[in-house]
Each structure stands twice: as structure tokens, then as C-alpha cells.
Amino acid sequence: MPEPSAQAFGELLRELRVDAGLTQEELAAAASLSPRSISDLERGINLTARRETARLLADALRLSGDARAEFEAVARGRLALAQRVAVQAASGAAATRTLPRDAGSFTGRERELRQLVGAAAGAARAGGVVGIHAIGGMAGVGKTTFAVHAAHKIAGTFPDGQVFLRLHAHTPGQQPVRPADALASLLLTAGIAASQIPPGLEDRSRLWRDHLAGKRMLLIFDDAAGHEQIRPLLPGTAGSLVLVTSRRHLTALEDAEAISLDTLTEDEAAALLIRLAARPALGAAARDIRQIVRLCGCLPLAIGMLARQLHHHPAWTAADLGADLAEARDRLELLHAENVSVGAAFDLSYADLDPAQQRLFRSLGVHPGADIDVYAAACLADIDLGSARRDLNGLYDHYLLTEPVRGRYRLHDLLREHARSLATNDPAEARQSAAGRLLRYYLTGAQEADSHLTRRTPVTRERAARRPVLVPDFTSRAAAIGWLEAERMNLHAAASYAASEGLWTFAIAIPAAMHSLLRGKGYWEQALALERMALDAARQADSQEAEAGALTDLGDLQYAMRDYPEADASLRSAVQIYQRLGNELGEAHALTERATVLHLTGDNVAASASLDRALRLYRHVGDRRGEASALRRLGNVQLVTGDYESAAAGLGTALELCRQIGDSLGEAHALHDLGAVQQSAGDFAAAIDSHERALALYRELGDSRGEANALSDLGSATQATGDLAGATGFLDQALDLYRKLGDRLGQADALSQLGDIATAEADRSGARASYEQAREIAAGIAAAFVEARALEGIGRILLDDGDSGAGVAALRQALAIYQRIGSPAADRVAATLSGQGG
Numbered sequence: 007m008p009e010p011s012a013q014a015f016g017e018l019l020r021e022l023r024v025d026a027g028l029t030q031e032e033l034a035a036a037a038s039l040s041p042r043s044i045s046d047l048e049r050g051i052n053l054t055a056r057r058e059t060a061r062l063l064a065d066a067l068r069l070s071g072d073a074r075a076e077f078e079a080v081a082r083g084r085l086a087l088a089q090r091v092a093v094q095a096a097s098g099a100a101a102t103r104t105l106p107r108d109a110g111s112f113t114g115r116e117r118e119l120r121q122l123v124g125a126a127a128g129a130a131r132a133g134g135v136v137g138i139h140a141i142g143g144m145a146g147v148g149k150t151t152f153a154v155h156a157a158h159k160i161a162g163t164f165p166d167g168q169v170f171l172r173l174h175a176h177t178p179g180q181q182p183v184r185p186a187d188a189l190a191s192l193l194l195t196a197g198i199a200a201s202q203i204p205p206g207l208e209d210r211s212r213l214w215r216d217h218l219a220g221k222r223m224l225l226i227f228d229d230a231a232g233h234e235q236i237r238p239l240l241p242g243t244a245g246s247l248v249l250v251t252s253r254r255h256l257t258a259l260e261d262a263e264a265i266s267l268d269t270l271t272e273d274e275a276a277a278l279l280i281r282l283a284a285r286p287a288l289g290a291a292a293r294d295i296r297q298i299v300r301l302c303g304c305l306p307l308a309i310g311m312l313a314r315q316l317h318h319h320p321a322w323t324a325a326d327l328g329a330d331l332a333e334a335r336d337r338l339e340l341l342h343a344e345n346v347s348v349g350a351a352f353d354l355s356y357a358d359l360d361p362a363q364q365r366l367f368r369s370l371g372v373h374p375g376a377d378i379d380v381y382a383a384a385c386l387a388d389i390d391l392g393s394a395r396r397d398l399n400g401l402y403d404h405y406l407l408t409e410p411v412r413g414r415y416r417l418h419d420l421l422r423e424h425a426r427s428l429a430t431n432d433p434a435e436a437r438q439s440a441a442g443r444l445l446r447y448y449l450t451g452a453q454e455a456d457s458h459l460t461r462r463t464p465v466t467r468e469r470a471a472r473r474p475v476l477v478p479d480f481t482s483r484a485a486a487i488g489w490l491e492a493e494r495m496n497l498h499a500a501a502s503y504a505a506s507e508g509l510w511t512f513a514i515a516i517p518a519a520m521h522s523l524l525r526g527k528g529y530w531e532q533a534l535a536l537e538r539m540a541l542d543a544a545r546q547a548d549s550q551e552a553e554a555g556a557l558t559d560l561g562d563l564q565y566a567m568r569d570y571p572e573a574d575a576s577l578r579s580a581v582q583i584y585q586r587l588g589n590e591l592g593e594a595h596a597l598t599e600r601a602t603v604l605h606l607t608g609d610n611v612a613a614s615a616s617l618d619r620a621l622r623l624y625r626h627v628g629d630r631r632g633e634a635s636a637l638r639r640l641g642n643v644q645l646v647t648g649d650y651e652s653a654a655a656g657l658g659t660a661l662e663l664c665r666q667i668g669d670s671l672g673e674a675h676a677l678h679d680l681g682a683v684q685q686s687a688g689d690f691a692a693a694i695d696s697h698e699r700a701l702a703l704y705r706e707l708g709d710s711r712g713e714a715n716a717l718s719d720l721g722s723a724t725q726a727t728g729d730l731a732g733a734t735g736f737l738d739q740a741l742d743l744y745r746k747l748g749d750r751l752g753q754a755d756a757l758s759q760l761g762d763i764a765t766a767e768a769d770r771s772g773a774r775a776s777y778e779q780a781r782e783i784a785a786g787i788a789a790a791f792v793e794a795r796a797l798e799g800i801g802r803i804l805l806d807d808g809d810s811g812a813g814v815a816a817l818r819q820a821l822a823i824y825q826r827i828g829s830p831a832a833d834r835v836a837a838t839l840s841g842q843g844g
Contacts, residue, residue, distance in 0.1 A: 015047070015054065015055070015081050016047055016048045016050040017079045017186075017206045017207070017813045018077065018080055018205075019044075019047055019048050019063070019081075020048045021184065021186055021207060022067050022069070022077070022614045023044075023048075023067070025184065026067055026068070028066075028508065030044045030045055030048070030258065031064070033066055033432050035065050036066035036754075037059075037062040037065070037066035037262065038062060039059065039062060039063070041214055043059070043453055045070035050212070053095075054081060054082055055081040055082070057078075057082065059081070059083075060077070060082060060589075061078070063077075063081070064077055064078060072696060081194060091570060093249070100171070100172065100191055101166070101169050101170065101171040101188075101191040101192045101194075101195040101833050102169070102170050102171075102195065103167055103169060103195055104168075104170070104684065105154060105157050105158060105161065105168060105170055105226070106150075106154050107154075107168060108154055108155055108158040109151050109154070109155060111278060111281045111282050112151065112152075112155045113270065113274050113277055113278040113281065114270050114278075115148075115152050115155075115267070118152065118156075118265050118267065119155075119156055119159065120157075121139075121265065121653035122139060122156045122160060122249070122265075123156075123159065123160055123546060124162040125139060125247060125263070126160035126164070126224075126247055127163065127352060129163070129164075129245060129246065129247045130221065134620065135245060136240060136242075136243070136244055136247075136248060136261070137246070137247040137248065137263075138240065138248045138250065138259065138261055138262040138263065139247070139248070139249050139250070139254070139262065139263050139264075139265055140250045140252060140255075140256040140259055140262040140263070140264050140265065140334075141153050141249060141250065141251045141264060141265045141267065142252050142253070142254065142255055142264060142266050142267070142405055143253070143267035143268070143405055144249070144253070144258065144264070144305075144355070144406065144418060145176070145253060145307070145348075145351040145352055145354065145355050145405075146305050146307025146308060146348055146352075146424045147267045147268070147269060147305065147307070147405075148228070148267060148305060148306040148307070149251040149252075149253075149267055149308070150228050150251055152267060152766045153226055153228065153249045153251050154170075154226070156172075156249065157224055157226055157249065158676035160224065160247070161224055163222075163224075163247075163441045164222045164224040164246070164247065165222055165223075165225050166221040166222050166223045167223055168223060168224035168226070169195060169223065169224075169226070170226045170228065170238075171183075171188060171191065171192065171225075171226070171227050171228065172228045172229055172295075173188060173227055173228060173229050173230050173231065173233075173235055173236075174229060175229045175230055175231035175232075175252070175253065175358075176229055176253060176351075176354040176355070176358075177229070178350070178354065182231040182235060183213075183235070184235075185209060185234070185235055185237075185238040185239065186206075186207045186238075187211075188209065188227075188238075188239055189207070189211060189214055189238060189239065189804060189825045189834050190203055192214055192239065193210065193213060193214060193217070196212070196214075196217050198217070200267075208237060208238075210238075210371045211238040211239075214238075214239070215241060215242035215243075215809060215844060218241040218243070218246060219242065219243050220243070220245070221245065221246065221259060222243075222245045222246060223241075223246045223247075224246070224247050225239075225241070225246060225247070225248045225249070226248075226249045226250075226251075227239060227248065227249070227250045227251070227508075228251050228253065229251055229253075230250050230251065230252040230254075230256070231252070231254075232252075232254060232256070232258075233256050233257075233258040233259040236250055236256070236259060237259065243515040249261070253355055253358070253404060253405050254358075254403055254404055254405065255402070255403050257403070257406070266405075266549040268408075268419065269303055269304040269305050269306070270299075270304045270305075270306060270309075271304065272296060272299055272300065272304060274304075275299035275306075275309055276292070276295045276296055276299050278306065278309050278313070278530070279295055279298065279299060279309050279312065279316075280295065280313075281313075282309070282313030282314065282317070283313040283314075283315060283316040283317045285315050285317065285320075286578045288316070288324055294323070294324035294325045294327075294328045294534070295324050295542045296614040297328040297331075297332070298312060298324060298327055298328045298331060300330040301328065301332060301337060301419075302331070302337070302341065302417050302420065303419040303420050303641055305348070305418065305420060307341075307348055307351060308341045308348050308420060310343075311341050311342060311343045311346070311347075311348065312327060312331075312340075312341065314343050315327065315343070322462050332680070335425060336423060337420065337423055338352075338420060338423055338424060338427065340841065341420070341798035348420060349424060349427075349837070352420075352421060352424045353424075355404055355405070356405060356406075356424075356428070358404055359400065359401070359404065359406075360400070360714075361693050362389075362397050362400075363397050363400040363401055363404075365387060366383060366386075366389075366394070366397040366398070366401065367401060367406060367425050367428070368425055368428045368429040368431075368432060369386045369387045369425075369429070369440055370382075370383075370386070370417055370422070371422065371423075371424075371425030371426035371427070371428060371429035371685050372386065372424045372426075372429055372437055372441050372444070373442045373444065374496075374499040374500060374502070374503040375495060375496030375500065376416060376495055376496065376499070376500040377410075377414045377415060377416040377496065378414070378415055378416075378496070379413055379414050379415070379492070379493075380394045380395045380398060380399075380413065381447065381451075381476050381477065381478055382444065382447060382448070382496070383395075383397070383398055383415075385444055385446075385447040386441045386443060386444050387440070387474055387537050388439075388440070388449075389444060389744075390476075391476060397460045397665055398415055401415070406421060411492075414492065414768070421552055422728040424832055436715060441503070441507075442499065445500055445503075445509065445512045445516075447476070447477065448493070448496065448497055448499075448500045448516060449512055449515055449516055449519065451477050451478065451489065451493070452490065452493070452497055452516055452519035452520060452610055453515070453519045454477060454480055454486075455480050455486035455487075455489050455490045455519075455523075456486070456490070456519040456520070456521075456522055456523070457486075458480060458482070458483040458485075458486035458487075459483065459486060459487065459490075459522040459523060459526065459671075460520060460521075460522045461631075461635065461671065461672070462595050462631070462632065462635070463591065463629050463631055463632060464518075465551070465554075465555055465589060465591050465595065466551060466552075466555070467591040478706075483707055483708070484708065485671070487523065487708050489502075490520065490523045491523070491527075492696065492817070494520070494523070494524075494529070494532075497516055497519075497520055498520075498532060498535075498536060500512065500516055501513055501516040501517055501520075501536060501539060501540075502539065504516065504543075505539050505542070507542055508546075510543045510547035510549075512541060513540060513543035514540045514543045514544050514547065514549070514552045514555075514556065516536075517533075517536035517537055517540040517556075517559070518540060518555060518556070518559060520533070520536060521533065521537070521559045521562075521563070524536070524563075525562065526709055526710070526711060526712075527710060528710060528711065528746070528747035528748060528749070530563060530566060530748060532562060533563050534560075534564075534567070537556060537559050537560040537563055538560065540552075540556040540559070541553065541556040541557065543556075544556050550583050550586070550587060551583075551587060551589065551592070552590070553583060553594055554579075554583035554587070554596070555578045555580075555592065557575065557576045557577070557580035557583070557596075558576075558580045558592070558595055558596045558599060559577050560573075560576045561573045561574070561576030561577035561580060561596070561599055561600065561603070562577075562599045562694065564576060565577075565599065565602060565603050565606075566711075566749075567748075568750050568751050568787035568788075568789065569787075570603050570606065570607050570787065570788050571788070573599075573600075573603045574603050574607075576598060577596050577599050577600035578600060579604065580592070580596035581593055581596040581597055581600060585598055590623045590626060590627050591623070591624075591627050591629060591632070593623060594619075594624050594627070594629070594632055594636070595619075595620075595632065596622040597616045597617070597619055598616075598617065598620045598632065598636050598639060599625070601613040601614075601620065601636075601639055601640075601643070602614040602615055602639055602642075604616060604792075605639070605642060605643050605646070606751070606782070606788075606790070607788055607790060608790035608791070608826050608827030608828075609790075609827075610643050610646060610647055610825070610827060610828050611828070613639075613643050614640065614643050614644075617636050617639055617640040617643065618640075620636045621633060621636045621637065621640070624636055630663050630666070630667050631663075631664075631667060631669055631672065633660075633663060634660040634664050634667075634669065634672050634676065634739070635660075635672065636655075636673075637657065637659055637660035637663070638657060638660045638672075638675055638679050639678055640653075640656055641653040641654075641656045641657040641660070641679050641680075642679055642682075644656065645679075645682055645683050646791060646828070646829055647828050647829070648829075648830035650683055650686055650687045651707075653683045654680065654683050654687070655683070657676055657679050657683060658675045658680070660672070660679075661673060661676040661677065661680065664676055670703055670706075670707060671703075671707055671709060671712070673698045673703060674703035674704050674707065674709070674712055674716075675700075677696045677697070677699050677700035677703070678696070678697060678700040678712070678715060678716050678719065680696050681693045681694070681696030681697040681700065681719055681723065682719055684696060685719070685722060685723045685726060690723050690726045690727050693719075693723040693726075694720065694723045694724065694727075697716050697719050697720040697723060698720065699715075700712070700716045701713060701716035701717065701720065704716055710743060710746075710747060711743075711747055711749060711752075713743060714740045714743035714744050714747065714749065714752055715740075715752065717736050717737070717739045717740035717743065718736070718737060718740035718752065718755060718756050718759065720736045721733045721734070721735075721736035721737035721756070721759055722737075722759055724736060725762065725763055725766075730763050730766055730767060733763055734760065734763055736762070737756050737759050737760050738760075740752065740756045741753060741756040741757065741760070744756060750783050750786070750787050750789075751784075751789050751792065753780075753781075753783055754779075754780045754781075754783035754784040754787075754789060754792045754793075754796070755780070755792050757777075757779045757780035757783070757796075758776070758777060758780040758784075758792055758795050758796045758799065760776045761773045761774075761775075761776035761780060761796070761799045762778040762799065765799065765802070765803065770803050770806065770807065773799065773803055774800065774803050777796045777797075777799040777800045777803070778800065779798075780792060780795075780796040780799075781793055781796035781797055781800065784796060790823050790826070790827050791823075791824075791827060791829060793823060794819075794820045794823035794824050794827075794829070794831070795831070796818070797816050797817070797819045797820035797822040798816075798817060798825070798831070798835055800816045801813045801814070801815075801816030801817035801819075801820060801835075802817070802838070804816060805817075805838075805842065810842060813840055813842075814839060817835055817838060817839055817842075818839065820835050821835045821836060821839065
């Protein structure tokens with residue numbers, strides 16, 4: 007039987023070769039030796055190695071320091087087995103039978119603690135498998151603190167004791183503990199003499215499992231590098247519980263239940279900061295405390311460092327520290343305590359990555375948005391989709407990214423700062439190229455998605471100089487909406503970045519491509535900010551055409567927000583610029599949008615004139631989509647002025663045009679408007695049919711405002727048939743949608759109709775309340791027709807209640823508005839007043 011030292015060397019050589027990922031042939035080539043020599047040494051046929059052979063092998067294995075000295079001593083037969091075991095146990099693998107100190111300031115993690123308490127209770131049951139819990143999370147999230155705290159809580163469940171072993175995957179200046187060395191330390195801790203510990207990994211693992219058999223122990227393996235490091239340390243029989251902490255998702259560790267720790271909640275983070283700072287008075291500065299924990303991303307490591315700064319600087323206030331963090335160019339510079347820092351902890355995680363993953367991580371520091379998908383990552387790093395997917399998964403595996411939604415990845419705020427800091431080490435040209443690729447990707451993607459949504463033919467479309475290859479294929483309107491919704495905040499961030507860098511093309515074109523989605527979905531405040539940004543960028547770029555386009559979108563948005571005076575001013579300016587430029591398509595768009603504002607504010611004569619010119623221009627340039635839009639809006643004007651025949655004819659033409667060009671949204675609008683005309687003409691069955699078909703299209707297209715409008719008019723048409731309960735149902739749904747969208751005109755109109763129904767049901771107090779709400783809203787947004795309708799309703803209720811003076815006054819106000827806007831409802835009100843002697 008070979009001497010122990012020889013056997014130890016053969017096993018040691020095999021372990022080091024496998025750790026290095028080399029075959030016997032590859033090691034032989036690297037060391038300039040024969041494969042037979044390597045095989046003989048590993049099998050113990052040659053008991054020792056010559057000094058030169060040992061040196062060549064150490065060089066090939068890239069050994070240095072104590073590890074090289076040990077290797078060469080064992081190779082020469084100068085280090086006995088027991089000595090080597092002792093060296094291994096002292097080389098960083100230091101298992102203990104006692105747990106580290108529990109943190110008295112431990113905060114949160116209640117759900118995860120309950121999970122482990124339950125697992126400890128379950129470990130006592132006979133049969134089953136070993137209970138393994140892999141506790142993962144980003145650097146600084148508190149994995150070890152949590153594992154130790156949980157271990158203290160459940161230690162009493164394990165009568166045979168507990169073992170704690172650090173595996174040093176991320177200890178500065180120290181290599182991760184090798185499994186054989188970890189087992190040596192575990193066996194020594196178990197009371198097995200060094201001379202009785204076998205040299206091989208498999209033999210040591212077998213002896214360790216024999217020791218654990220029949221016992222109920224709690225094992226904590228802290229800071230594991232991966233599943234290979236853990237698997238040999240696991241018990242072979244049930245009864246024990248294993249807690250493993252790691253900065254990696256240990257997906258290859260069979261039967262392990264994952265516990266992924268997130269950052270603390272804001273409340274938990276604030277409580278931890280106050281507790282660690284040991285300054286109870288900080289509780290009174292709740293607003294400042296919350297600012298601090300938000301700025302450090304509720305990361306426990308960062309919170310602890312800031313708390314210690316507050317503790318050791320009594321003159322500092324929470325407001326001071328919050329202001330320092332908010333103003334810091336690099337918050338990570340402030341997050342340190344003595345020789346420990348958040349940045350250093352992140353550096354150790356970054357060092358685990360391969361070069362491609364490191365490059366992508368640095369690239370993410372260039373990204374201005376909050377999250378990223380595989381397409382944007384591929385574009386940013388200038389790699390193919392497969393590589394991007396692989397590298398994103400690699401970063402996720404190392405807890406450097408989270409995946410809150412499938413396929414969308416997010417960096418913690420402090421990790422983003424770290425990535426941004428690392429990116430500054432790359433050449434400025436490389437960073438600028440990455441940002442340019444990303445902007446081109448977002449612009450092209452937004453424009454292609456918007457082509458499924460837009461209501462207007464683009465006057466001009468600023469395109470990226472070079473089209474990115476990796477843009478999603480939008481096969482449907484739903485897919486386009488889904489992408490725009492998912493990328494909405496990233497697109498905003500990209501446009502803002504472009505504006506800050508003077509990249510005017512992107513600052514103008516990205517908001518334009520987002521307009522239809524933002525307007526249709528009710529993201530009006532965001533749209534307003536982007537439209538104003540685009541307008542400023544167009545003026546900075548001295549592009550009158552872009553300025554007119556931005557003004558048209560801004561005016562359309564202001565109309566949607568019911569700011570009619572501002573909308574009219576913006577659209578009037580757009581018309582004037584397009585006229586100076588001789589841009590007929592742009593002028594037609596602006597005229598059409600302005601006509602809607604004129605119509606809603608009661609100037610139907612001007613609205614008709616504006617639409618007549620827009621129609622001529624659309625027909626001259628051959629824009630059938632625009633022609634249909636102008637015909638629809640002209641139909642709305644004709645409806646209010648009582649010209650039902652012309653309205654029906656024009657809307658029928660618009661409907662046919664939309665069907666010919668495949669404009670489903672335009673078709674829905676035309677059906678909706680046609681239903682209103684049919685109802686006014688007394689054909690309620692046809693009106694209900696048109697509104698139902700419009701409603702189905704709006705829902706299919708995901709147009710929330712269109713859905714609300716169709717529901718509202720369905721309510722009106724259903725009421726006209728005498729089905730008041732059905733009408734109320736439709737109107738309640740419409741009112742709910744209008745409120746969610748913040749559409750005040752829609753709310754006022756629905757409330758006015760609900761007032762009509764309450765009147766029909768003799769609920770005068772309910773009717774009066776609905777009319778009053780409608781009148782107040784309509785007056786606030788200068789919606790003349792709806793205001794007059796509400797006033798008419800209020801006046802009739804007052805007359806019925808015997809208050810003729812107030813009733814006549816309200817009806818006179820309604821009449822004046824009806825007459826001003828040219829509504830046929832004026833005749834009805836005039837007749838009522840005549841009967842009252844007014």
C-alpha cells in the first residue's frame with residue numbers, strides 16, 4: 007500500500023487539476039510532461055515527484071504562496087498526511103461548533119424566518135431527504151446575518167449540535183475553501199484525529215456522512231462559491247438541516263429550497279437605521295430617515311454603514327446625511343466604515359464574472375432607464391441575442407440583476423452606480439457608441455410599434471442613421487402596445503438623456519413615437535413632459551418642421567386634458583408654421599386637431615371651416631387615413647348642429663375608407679360617431695348596434711378611452727329604449743373608466759346622462775347631484791355643450807320642485823350656450839321657457 011504522503015500527493019494533484027478544469031493531457035502539455043507521468047502520479051504508482059517536475063506542475067497549475075509551498079512539499083514526500091490535514095484546516099477552512107454572535111439589531115425577514123422554523127420542525131420527521139436551504143442575494147443584503155439569526159432561533163431543535171463554516175467565496179485576499187479542505191476542518195471539529203482523516207475528497211466525504219448518520223445537526227455553510235463546493239459537505243441521511251449562503255443562485259444543488267433575500271422594505275430599513283445609530287431622537291426625523299434609506303436602496307450593508315456614521319458623529323443630523331447622499335456624484339464613496347465599503351463588496355461580485363459578463367455589467371451603467379430586456383442588452387453591448395441572453399442570465403445567477411417580470415432585468419440603484427463607475431474606465435468613445443446604439447434601438451422600436459397605433463400619417467419621421475438589427479417583430483397591435491408599455495419609462499429616460507446630451511434628433515423623435523400610446527392610455531402628465539421636451543429640442547435644433555410637429559402633438563394632448571385655450575394656441579401656431587413651410591400634410595393634421603377644440607368650445611362655424619380645408623389638403627396629398635379622420639370630426643360638428651343627413655353620409659364614407667386601409671381604430675371611431683348620429687335621428691336599434699361593434703373593437707385594440715366613450719353612448723342609446731337599469735350599468739362602467747383616465751369631459755358627460763336617468767326614475771335629489779357635478783366639471787374645462795345640458799337638467803328639476811325663479815334662470819343660461827354653439831337643443835329650451843312666461 008502506498009505511503010500516506012504519496013497517496014496524499016496523488017489525491018492533491020488530482021484535486022488541483024480538476025479545480026483548474028484540466029484533463030490529464032492538458033496538464034501534461036502545460037507542464038511539458040507526458041500524460042503517462044501525470045497518470046502515474048495521480049494513481050500513486052510514482053510515490054513522489056522530482057523537484058523539477060513539482061515546479062513544472064506548480065507553474066502549470068498557477069499555484070503561488072502557501073498553496074505552492076504545500077504542493078511542492080507533498081510532492082517531495084516532505085509533508086506527512088497528518089501535517090497536511092492540519093495545514094488544510096488552517097488554510098481558511100475553520101469550522102466551529104458554536105454559532106457567530108446573533109445581531110441584536112436584526113430587522114425584518116419574518117416570512118423567511120417562518121419558513122426556516124417550519125423546515126427545522128420538519129427535519130425531525132423520519133425518512134425524506136436532507137433539508138437544504140440555499141439563502142441567496144446580492145452583496146450586502148444580509149445573507150449571513152439572516153442565516154445566523156435563524157440558526158440561533160432553531161438551534162434547540164437539533165440536539166446533536168451545530169456547525170458553522172465559512173467558505174470564503176468573497177473574502178478579500180483569500181481563495182475559496184476547497185471541498186477537501188472544508189471536509190478536513192469539519193472532521194477535525196467532529197473530533198476525528200488528523201491521522202484518521204483520509205487524503206481523498208471522496209473518502210473524506212464518506213467519513214463525514216458516516217459521522218452525521220443518525221444525528222440531528224444544524225449545518226451552516228457561509229459564502230459558498232457554487233454547488234461543487236457544497237455537494238461533498240452534505241449529509242447523506244435525513245434529520246439534519248443545512249443552511250447555505252451564497253451570492254449565486256445555486257440552481258445545480260439538488261433538493262435545495264431557495265430563499266432569495268431582497269432588500270428591506272422602507273419601513274424596515276428606517277427602523278434598522280434608527281436602531282443601529284442608537285439615536286432614538288431620529289424617529290422624529292422620519293422624512294429625512296426615509297430619504298436616506300431610499301438613497302441607499304434599503305440595502306442592509308449600506309444602512310449599517312450610514313447608521314454608524316450617524317452614531318459616531320453626534321453633530322450630524324439625518325437631514326445633513328440625506329443632503330450629502332442626494333448631492334453626491336457617487337453615493338458609493340459615502341458608504342464605508344473603516345476598511346469595509348459597499349463598493350468593495352460589489353467589486354468581489356464583479357470579479358466572479360467572466361469577461362463578457364463584466365463587459366455587459368459595465369454597459370448597464372450607460373443605460374439611463376430602470377430595467378432592460380435581451381434586445382436592448384444585445385444592442386447596448388453590441389452582441390447577438392444568444393450572447394445577451396446568456397450574459398444576462400449570468401448576471402442574474404450572481405444576484406447582480408433581479409428579474410421582477412419574465413425577461414426584464416433590473417439593477418439595484420447602488421449596483422447601477424457601481425456599473426456606471428466601472429464604465430468610466432472604458433474609453434469615452436466606447437461609452438458614446440453604446441449610448442448611440444441604445445438610442446437608435448429605442449427610437450426604431452418605438453417608431454415601428456407606433457406604426458400600429460398612430461392616428462395620423464407621419465409628416466416626417468426622423469429615423470436612426472443606422473437601423474439596429476435586433477428590434478422585436480411587432481406582428482400585431484397588441485404586441486406593439488405591450489412593448490411600448492413595457493419600455494415606456496425607458497423610452498422617457500432615453501429621450502431625457504438625448505436632450506441632456508444635445509442629441510436633438512432622438513429628443514424630438516422618441517416623444518413623437520410615444521404620443522399615441524401615452525394619449526390613448528391616459529399617461530397625460532408623462533406625455534406633457536415629453537411633448538414639452540420635444541418642443542424645446544426642436545427649437546434648439548432650429549427645425550421649424552419638428553417644432554410644428556411637436557406643437558401638433560402638444561395641442562392634441564392639451565385637448566385630451568381639456569385645456570382648450572392652451573390646445574388652441576398650440577395648434578394655431580402649428581398651422582401657421584406648416585403654412586409658412588408649405589407642408590400640406592402637416593397643416594391638414596394641425597387643422598383637424600384644432601377643429602376638434604373649436605367644436606368642443608362651441609365655435610362650430612370655425613370648426614367646419616377648418617375641417618373643410620383639412621379635407622381638401624388630405625385629398626390633394628392622397629392621405630386616406632387623414633381624410634377619414636377629418637370626415638369623422640366633421641360628422642361630429644354636423645351632429646351638434648342638427649345636420650344628421652350630412653353627418654351620416656360623411657361618417658359612412660369615413661367608415662368605408664378605414665376598412666379599405668385596414669385602420670381598425672379609425673373604424674371603431676367611425677362606428678362610434680355613426681351611432682351617435684343614428685341615436686339623434688331616432689334609430690336606437692341601429693345606434694346600439696354601432697356602439698356595440700365600436701366597443702368590441704376598442705376592447706380588442708386596448709383603447710381605454712374609446713371603450714369608455716362607447717360605453718357612455720351605449721348607456722345613452724339604451725336609455726332611449728326605456729331600459730334604464732341597463733343604461734345605468736353602461737354609464738357606471740364608463741364613469742369608472744373616465745375617472746381612471748382622468749378624463750373630465752367624459753366624467754361630466756356620463757354624470758349628465760346619469761342625471762337624466764335619475765330624473766326619469768323620479769329621483770330628483772340624485773338627479774340634481776349628478777347634474778351639479780357635471781356642470782361644475784364642464785364649466786371648469788369650457789365644455790360648452792355638456793355644461794348647457796347639465797344646466798338644462800338642473801333647471802327642469804327646479805321647475806318640478808316649484809322653484810320657478812331658479813329654474814328659469816338655469817334654463818336661460820343653458821339657452822344662451824345652446825344658441826352660441828348653434829345647437830338645435832336651443833329650440834327645446836326656448837319652448838320650455840315660453841311656457842313659463844320667460
